[in-house]
Amino acid sequence: MTARKPSRKSPEPAAEPLEVPPAAEPVTTEVTASAADAPPPAKRRTKRAATAKTATGTKAASARTAARSTGAESAAARAAAATPVAEPATETPVAEPAAGAPEPATASTAAAPPRPRRGGGSRDALPATALSDADRGRLLAGDHHAPHDVLGAHPARGGVVVRVLRPYARSVTVLAQGVQAELQSDGDGFFSAVLPLPSVPEYRLLVAYEDDEIEVDDPYRFLPALGELDLHLIGEGRHEELWQALGARPMEHQGVAGTRFTVWAPNARGVRVTGDFNYWDGTAFPMRSLGATGVWELFLPGVGEGAVYKYDICRPDGSHTQRADPMARHTEVPPATASVVTASHHVWQDADWMAHRGDRPVHESPFSVYEVHLPSWRPGLSYRELATQLPAYVKELGFTHVELMPVSEHPFGGSWGYQVTGFYAPTSRMGTPDDFRFLVDALHGAGIGVLMDWVPAHFPRDDWALAEFDGRPLYEHSDPSRAAHPDWGTLEFDYGRTEVRNFLVANATYWCEEFHIDGLRVDAVASMLYLDYSREDGQWSPNEFGGRENLDAVAFLQEMNATVYRRNPGVVTIAEESTAWNGVTRATHHVGPDGFGGLGFGLKWNMGWMHDSLVYMSKEPVHRKYHHDEMTFSMVYAYSENYVLPISHDEVVHGKQALVTKMPGDWWQRRANHRAYLGYMWAHPGKQLLFMGQEFAQGAEWSEGHGPDWWLLDETYGASADHRGVRTLVTDLNAVYGALPALWQRDTDPEGFSWIDGGAAEDNALSFVRYDADGSPLLAVCHFSPVVRHDYRIGVPDGPEAWVEIINTDAARYGGSDVRNEGALKPEAVPAHGRETSLSLTLPPLATVWFRPA
Numbered sequence: 001m002t003a004r005k006p007s008r009k010s011p012e013p014a015a016e017p018l019e020v021p022p023a024a025e026p027v028t029t030e031v032t033a034s035a036a037d038a039p040p041p042a043k044r045r046t047k048r049a050a051t052a053k054t055a056t057g058t059k060a061a062s063a064r065t066a067a068r069s070t071g072a073e074s075a076a077a078r079a080a081a082a083t084p085v086a087e088p089a090t091e092t093p094v095a096e097p098a099a100g101a102p103e104p105a106t107a108s109t110a111a112a113p114p115r116p117r118r119g120g121g122s123r124d125a126l127p128a129t130a131l132s133d134a135d136r137g138r139l140l141a142g143d144h145h146a147p148h149d150v151l152g153a154h155p156a157r158g159g160v161v162v163r164v165l166r167p168y169a170r171s172v173t174v175l176a177q178g179v180q181a182e183l184q185s186d187g188d189g190f191f192s193a194v195l196p197l198p199s200v201p202e203y204r205l206l207v208a209y210e211d212d213e214i215e216v217d218d219p220y221r222f223l224p225a226l227g228e229l230d231l232h233l234i235g236e237g238r239h240e241e242l243w244q245a246l247g248a249r250p251m252e253h254q255g256v257a258g259t260r261f262t263v264w265a266p267n268a269r270g271v272r273v274t275g276d277f278n279y280w281d282g283t284a285f286p287m288r289s290l291g292a293t294g295v296w297e298l299f300l301p302g303v304g305e306g307a308v309y310k311y312d313i314c315r316p317d318g319s320h321t322q323r324a325d326p327m328a329r330h331t332e333v334p335p336a337t338a339s340v341v342t343a344s345h346h347v348w349q350d351a352d353w354m355a356h357r358g359d360r361p362v363h364e365s366p367f368s369v370y371e372v373h374l375p376s377w378r379p380g381l382s383y384r385e386l387a388t389q390l391p392a393y394v395k396e397l398g399f400t401h402v403e404l405m406p407v408s409e410h411p412f413g414g415s416w417g418y419q420v421t422g423f424y425a426p427t428s429r430m431g432t433p434d435d436f437r438f439l440v441d442a443l444h445g446a447g448i449g450v451l452m453d454w455v456p457a458h459f460p461r462d463d464w465a466l467a468e469f470d471g472r473p474l475y476e477h478s479d480p481s482r483a484a485h486p487d488w489g490t491l492e493f494d495y496g497r498t499e500v501r502n503f504l505v506a507n508a509t510y511w512c513e514e515f516h517i518d519g520l521r522v523d524a525v526a527s528m529l530y531l532d533y534s535r536e537d538g539q540w541s542p543n544e545f546g547g548r549e550n551l552d553a554v555a556f557l558q559e560m561n562a563t564v565y566r567r568n569p570g571v572v573t574i575a576e577e578s579t580a581w582n583g584v585t586r587a588t589h590h591v592g593p594d595g596f597g598g599l600g601f602g603l604k605w606n607m608g609w610m611h612d613s614l615v616y617m618s619k620e621p622v623h624r625k626y627h628h629d630e631m632t633f634s635m636v637y638a639y640s641e642n643y644v645l646p647i648s649h650d651e652v653v654h655g656k657q658a659l660v661t662k663m664p665g666d667w668w669q670r671r672a673n674h675r676a677y678l679g680y681m682w683a684h685p686g687k688q689l690l691f692m693g694q695e696f697a698q699g700a701e702w703s704e705g706h707g708p709d710w711w712l713l714d715e716t717y718g719a720s721a722d723h724r725g726v727r728t729l730v731t732d733l734n735a736v737y738g739a740l741p742a743l744w745q746r747d748t749d750p751e752g753f754s755w756i757d758g759g760a761a762e763d764n765a766l767s768f769v770r771y772d773a774d775g776s777p778l779l780a781v782c783h784f785s786p787v788v789r790h791d792y793r794i795g796v797p798d799g800p801e802a803w804v805e806i807i808n809t810d811a812a813r814y815g816g817s818d819v820r821n822e823g824a825l826k827p828e829a830v831p832a833h834g835r836e837t838s839l840s841l842t843l844p845p846l847a848t849v850w851f852r853p854a
Contacts, residue, residue, distance in 0.1 A: 152220030176203030237498025247327030266294025275309030315471025358570025376707030398734025561600030679848025725815030795835030
């Protein structure tokens with residue numbers, strides 16, 4: 001009598017008589033390549049269907065989803081329900097399961113196991129000592145911490161005892177050193193025997209099902225595939241290449257190809273691997289605990305790339321949960337949630353870029369960033385298709401870098417990637433991890449650096465991901481008031497736990513090393529730094545010194561920055577930090593007046609500049625004189641940090657309007673204000689970032705559903721020249737910016753900037769000079785009134801004999817009125833603004849003009 005082997009389309013064993021063969025796909029098509037039970041074709045003992053499919057990849061996705069939705073809670077019950085019905089002979093009844101084991105699914109599952117069969121290939125195989133009730137129950141319940149101690153082959157009195165757990169199998173035969181010995185069935189899918197061998201051999205298993213038999217390696221004959229040094233570093237929270245130790249890694253172990261599965265789950269009573277290679281029933285694949293580190297490990301021979309899997313975790317209370325791998329490097333395409341075994345085969349072509357990207361410090365280099373949401377930039381394109389369009393477009397515009405909104409896997413597209421569940425996996429929406437590598441390689445080939453938004457501040461509560469991963473708070477703080485993020489309904493990481501901090505620090509360097517990312521823009525830093533962030537009195541507790549600073553988060557950010565910079569020369573980290581925290585871009589070993597070392601970031605978003613300048617630009621020109629300080633106050637603190645001036649996605653969504661739509665006036669004035677503002681932004685000390693769509697003055701807010709309104713640039717559209725003119729301006733701004741070191745070489749040096757007139761509020765004008773390291777100047781004049789001002793006198797530095805206009809945002813080619821300052825302008829010996837010489841200029845309406853020495 002034999003139990004039914006479940007089909008992929010029917011994750012639960014049927015309630016019909018157990019001899020009924022599977023009604024779904026033939027078993028011969030279910031256990032082929034990549035399945036843990038799948039042998040090489042030459043080893044098959046029965047004829048296979050010519051059209052056999054693999055047991056991995058995306059095959060039978062709907063069946064997998066149905067199987068996963070039942071949860072791991074039913075795995076042991078399914079095994080019990082499939083127990084072969086025995087004749088009422090003298091066999092010992094099945095022992096009561098251990099504490100925590102699931103209740104039998106039906107009354108029929110309490111039947112005694114079948115009468116043991118003698119091995120057909122060797123009359124010398126002897127019955128093995130019965131497995132203890134405790135071990136038997138724990139294995140079936142999925143809460144055994146050391147399955148390798150009882151499964152597999154072990155020296156015993158009289159030879160070697162081999163014990164196998166193969167639910168749904170009719171028989172199991174050991175093949176070793178010319179010996180073929182059939183194991184005895186002990187019921188509940190257990191098989192065992194004592195082989196008359198002097199020592200434990202290398203062996204394989206011949207597993208027979210109702211209509212097929214397959215030859216496989218036994219996972220429980222292998223030593224741990226994770227070394228002591230890895231475990232030590234994990235325990236210390238210092239494994240800087242954590243992705244090499246945890247997760248699913250295809251490899252050859254003891255001469256056999258397969259996949260090593262490792263997961264950190266210190267509170268789990270047991271962990272099993274479940275996937276499309278075992279019909280989403282992990283009963284036969286319990287993992288072993290590797291000591292006090294909380295790491296569980298299992299090497300599965302025959303499982304390879306493309307296999308889809310999860311971890312079936314037995315919680316402390318005995319219940320089960322199926323979880324995606326926190327260290328998964330590839331995932332199913334959302335809304336599917338399983339992890340995918342993967343390995344990289346990409347051959348990088350960017351050696352020269354990588355060798356020279358750190359030749360010059362980023363704060364002394366041109367740094368002009370185009371922010372992109374990849375799924376909506378050109379909706380529907382894959383990573384490889386984007387690689388044929390995005391690099392060329394960004395290069396044409398002249399940006400030095402792209403910043404990608406989060407590419408880490410996330411279940412909800414509407415989060416734009418800021419609620420991450422797969423911290424080590426690029427989203428599968430647009431292709432594989434190697435496809436993403438191909439895109440980065442293409443951008444580097446075009447001379448464009450790649451920055452990536454990174455989100456270590458929080459994670460969503462999905463019950464298949466990180467939240468209470470092993471049944472208790474693990475990645476999140478154990479204090480619910482510390483764990484819950486008040487703004488986003490998510491959970492905050494426990495930065496004080498060494499393993500969690502290691503998970504995040506290693507993740508930062510993972511993206512830089514495995515995907516050649518050139519910089520990380522760290523999201524929501526302020527929410528990490530303050531214990532009272534978005535919390536009212538009584539909703540938070542002070543730190544050990546009575547302050548509001550999150551000391552664990554400070555230590556984490558310092559460690560992350562120090563590690564990234566040490567391991568990845570030329571990489572930059574950027575903080576989105578919206579408060580006046582002192583020392584965001586100060587070195588970690590330099591202690592400031594507040595007693596803290598710097599956080600160690602390379603750059604910081606200047607949120608104050610962004611907010612103040614947009615408030616000013618939103619005012620009608622007649623009212624701007626009352627808000628003039630909004631445009632000049634940024635220079636009071638411009639050198640307190642290393643700043644980026646951001647006009648990001650956050651400023652053009654949720655009712656905030658697109659940049660051009662924020663501007664007052666009619667359509668012409670709005671575009672003129674837009675152009676003048678960009679000219680001011682590019683001339684202001686600091687690097688600059690512009691979100692996609694704003695480079696051609698898109699009037700609508702951004703939507704992740706359809707992306708930029710590219711049709712505005714179509715020549716068949718009547719107003720396309722207006723939008724193409726703004727894009728031409730951005731191209732010219734970047735070209736001049738890159739060519740003139742005065743605009744970027746001394747961004748962090750106060751000697752690189754000098755006001756000419758920052759107080760011309762009545763004129764809605766301001767003027768200043770930028771200097772490069774050699775003292776060569778660039779003069780910028782910004783005029784935010786819709787009138788022409790003739791003979792407008794500006795004091796200029798001594799030295800240059802003449803000045804020429806190099807950027808005028810009012811030029812006709814940009815869509816302006818073309819009020820220009822033609823030819824070389826010679827300084828006159830007329831004092832102005834505290835300077836001995838001055839220029840008489842014509843200020844165009846709503847325009848920024850740049851001049852350089854002739």
